[in-house]
Structures are given as structure tokens and as C-alpha cells.
Amino acid sequence: MKPVYYVALLAAASYSPFALAAPSPNVIVIVVDAMRADRLGPYGASRDITPNLNRFASRSVVFEHVVTQSAWTVPAVTSLFTSLDPLTHRVLRYNPSQRLEMDQLAESEDTLAERFKSAGYQTVALKKTVVVDTNRGLNQGFDVNRIIEGQMVEGTSAQELTNAATAWLGTARDPSRPFFMYLHYMDPHSSYRAPEPWYSKYKGGYSGLLTGDHMEIERRFVKNKEKASSADVAYLKGVYDAEIEYWDSQFGRFMQQLVVSGIDANTIVAVVADHGEAFGEHGQWFHGDVWQENVQIPWILKVPGVAPGRRADWSQIIDVAPTLADLAGVPRGQRWQGRSHAANIVDAKAPPPGGSVYTEYGDYRALISADGMKLILGYGNAKLYNLPADPLEANDLAPVRGMLVDRLKAEMEARTSAARAAAVGAAPAPVALTPDQMEALRALGYVDE
Numbered sequence: 001m002k003p004v005y006y007v008a009l010l011a012a013a014s015y016s017p018f019a020l021a022a023p024s025p026n027v028i029v030i031v032v033d034a035m036r037a038d039r040l041g042p043y044g045a046s047r048d049i050t051p052n053l054n055r056f057a058s059r060s061v062v063f064e065h066v067v068t069q070s071a072w073t074v075p076a077v078t079s080l081f082t083s084l085d086p087l088t089h090r091v092l093r094y095n096p097s098q099r100l101e102m103d104q105l106a107e108s109e110d111t112l113a114e115r116f117k118s119a120g121y122q123t124v125a126l127k128k129t130v131v132v133d134t135n136r137g138l139n140q141g142f143d144v145n146r147i148i149e150g151q152m153v154e155g156t157s158a159q160e161l162t163n164a165a166t167a168w169l170g171t172a173r174d175p176s177r178p179f180f181m182y183l184h185y186m187d188p189h190s191s192y193r194a195p196e197p198w199y200s201k202y203k204g205g206y207s208g209l210l211t212g213d214h215m216e217i218e219r220r221f222v223k224n225k226e227k228a229s230s231a232d233v234a235y236l237k238g239v240y241d242a243e244i245e246y247w248d249s250q251f252g253r254f255m256q257q258l259v260v261s262g263i264d265a266n267t268i269v270a271v272v273a274d275h276g277e278a279f280g281e282h283g284q285w286f287h288g289d290v291w292q293e294n295v296q297i298p299w300i301l302k303v304p305g306v307a308p309g310r311r312a313d314w315s316q317i318i319d320v321a322p323t324l325a326d327l328a329g330v331p332r333g334q335r336w337q338g339r340s341h342a343a344n345i346v347d348a349k350a351p352p353p354g355g356s357v358y359t360e361y362g363d364y365r366a367l368i369s370a371d372g373m374k375l376i377l378g379y380g381n382a383k384l385y386n387l388p389a390d391p392l393e394a395n396d397l398a399p400v401r402g403m404l405v406d407r408l409k410a411e412m413e414a415r416t417s418a419a420r421a422a423a424v425g426a427a428p429a430p431v432a433l434t435p436d437q438m439e440a441l442r443a444l445g446y447v448d449e
Helices: 002-014 051-058 073-082 112-118 157-171 197-201 214-223 231-260 317-328 342-346 401-424 433-443
Strands: 026-032 061-067 123-127 144-147 178-184 267-273 298-303 309-316 357-361 363-368 373-377 381-384
Touching: 026 073, 026 317, 051 231, 051 267, 051 298, 061 073, 061 357, 073 112, 073 317, 112 317, 123 157, 157 178, 157 231, 157 342, 178 231, 178 298, 197 231, 231 267, 267 317, 298 317, 309 317, 309 357, 357 401, 363 401, 373 401, 381 401
Parallel strands: 026 178, 026 267, 061 309, 123 144, 123 178
Antiparallel strands: 061 298, 267 298, 357 363, 363 373, 373 381
């Protein structure tokens, strides 16, 4: 008998025709790197730093519980575009050796951009990260695939990307064809140095030694194991919020341009993050584990003609591709594993896909059941948390809920086994990075000095 999850994969890969009444809507996917959900207004943040995103969410469908498939950019974005678990697409790691290498996606995989290109769409990717660009397979399906020069993380990064996106809409877009656009913003990825006046606004009265620089945080709190003071943590969260508020100002500018140019009325816009960010919770900093602060992400979806609302069922980043394809009436990839939420988006009374969700990072694995029970493997003994009652993952229930742990372990094993079995052929050889790409990775903290 096939594992239950394997049967689910076969069902998800089949294409069920579905489309909006409006023909061939434009589709924009906005990825905001390292933006954790709980710092945003639509997800209950106490600090009002996202007025433009709040307005966007008020006319959109907000998915309240979303996990990424991996807590770092390359496998997460690969899962976003292929609708495959990391163990299936195998774009998992980079090798920080003398000859730095990055995994790459097999050309045989079917990406979201390729699906839209095959349907006659113009396709464009404008990015503020070389991390994704170093993975050669993710250019599949894009007519235009550009890294926007200038500040990659600090300073005017979001402004530069917004400028490039609005310029493309005004000069390169073919009005006779729909378009598919992917924008990848690097705010609020570390280092946390938003331009003025945002940085000073959120620095507040902090008089400590930190400046928001990635390397100083890593040196003190990751390598030297210093204990961050409450003032240090408050400062870092503040300047991280400054990055989000700065990005939000540019997001608002871009959305206004869609309205001014007359594009908004027939454009689907999805805002999602690749992963979150940690500030000492569970002893972790930055990203790269399976705790909620790193794997729970926003997904906000504006669909023309669809009533706004909120969806409380669990979803995953691999669900984005089939959902967008169905909404636009574009056939899904044959091997896609994600579940489409299109029917439930258009009609809130339609049943959601349901089921558990999964995330991984290295040897760490986590499975969250449909009712929010989270099993974590890889940190010694198995850990179990009731997320609705314990969203901060402070009370481990594994010692007293052994039968549930065993059941979720079996379900996780079925999923990971099916994901491995679904991998096709030999993995492509890793690709060597250029000196410029290596330097950019150092600036992001992925490579030691």
C-alpha cells in the first residue's frame, strides 16, 4: 500500500480546470526576504509599521498559518517556484569551501514561470539577491531575469527594486499580453540598516555597542555565545522593524503605480516571505532552523473580484504555485506537490484543502497537523507543541503525548520518504560561484571572512 502522502502527491499533480471570470490576469509574486509574519499588521503586530500592507490585506485573502518548506532562501524559493518539497527538488545547500558551490535545480523540473510562459505570458524576474541567481536552475521560464544593481541589503535597496519594477511596467511591458512578474526584496534581511529617517526612528534611545551589522551580531551572539541583553534584543527588533516599515513605503509606491497605470483591476498580487528571522528565541539568531519564528511566513493574496477575508487552515509555500496557476487558468506542473487553495479563495464556503504541513532545515524536521500540533525532530528527543495554545513553543508535550508523537512521526516519515522517492534522476552537479557572488554571500553572512 502506498503511503498516504504519496497518494496526496498524485492527487495534487492532476490539473482541475479553474479560472477567474476575467481572462488571463496578470500575476505578480512579491517575495520579501526574511520577513517574519508576527511583525506585520495583518498578523497582529503590536507596532504599526505596515500601513500599506494593511490596506492591501484589507482587500485581499490573508492566510493566517503558513509555513515555508525551508528556513533559508535557496531551497525555499525553489519550493515556491517548483511546488516541490526540498527532498524532491534537492536544491538544499551550498558548500562553503575554497571553491564555493551552490546546488542547482534540474532543467527537467517544471517551474511556475515556465507554466505562465507556456500560456503566452511575458515573464520577468527582478531581484535584489544574488543568492537565488547563483542557483542556475531558477532562471527557467523567465524572458527577463535581472539582479538590480546598487545596495543589496542596506540603504536604498527597496527603492532601487521598486524603481526597476515600475520602469519595466512602463517601458518593457507588452500591453497586448498578460505578464508574470517576480520581485524579490532583500529588506528586512540582515544587516538591519534601513535608510533615514527609519533607522533613527526605531533605534530609539539605545546606547549599546550594536549597529545592526550582521557580522557583529554573529560574532557576539552566535560564535562567542554572549548573552544579549534585553536592550540589545529590543534594539535589534526595532531596527528590523525599521527595515519592514521602509519596505512597506516602497510596496505602497509600487501598488499605487499599478493603480495609476490601470493594471491593478486585472492583476493578482501575492505577497509572501521565503522565511522568518530569529532574535534569540530558542537560542537562535537570523534563520536556519524549524522554530516558528523562522518558518511561519506571511501569504497575502489579492485577487480581482474576490471578496477579502482570512483563512485559518494551514498552508505551505509549495501551495502558492498551484493556487496561482488555478486562479489564472494556467495548467499546473505535472509533478507539483502543493495543494491549490483557489476554490476556497473564490468561495469561502468551499472546503479548504486541509491536511498537515511540513518544513525542514538540514537534519531538522517539523510537521504541523491540521489542528496545530507540531512535531519537531533533530534537537535530541522529539518535541511536541500545541501551537494554538502555545505559539511561542515553550511547553514541550512530547513526554506526556507519546501516542500522538508516534502518529505524527509516522506521517512525517511517509512524507519524507515520498519526497525522496519523487526525486528524478541524478541531482545536477553544484555550480561554482563567481568572486562577486561569493562576496555578496559574505555580506549576507552566509560565508565566513
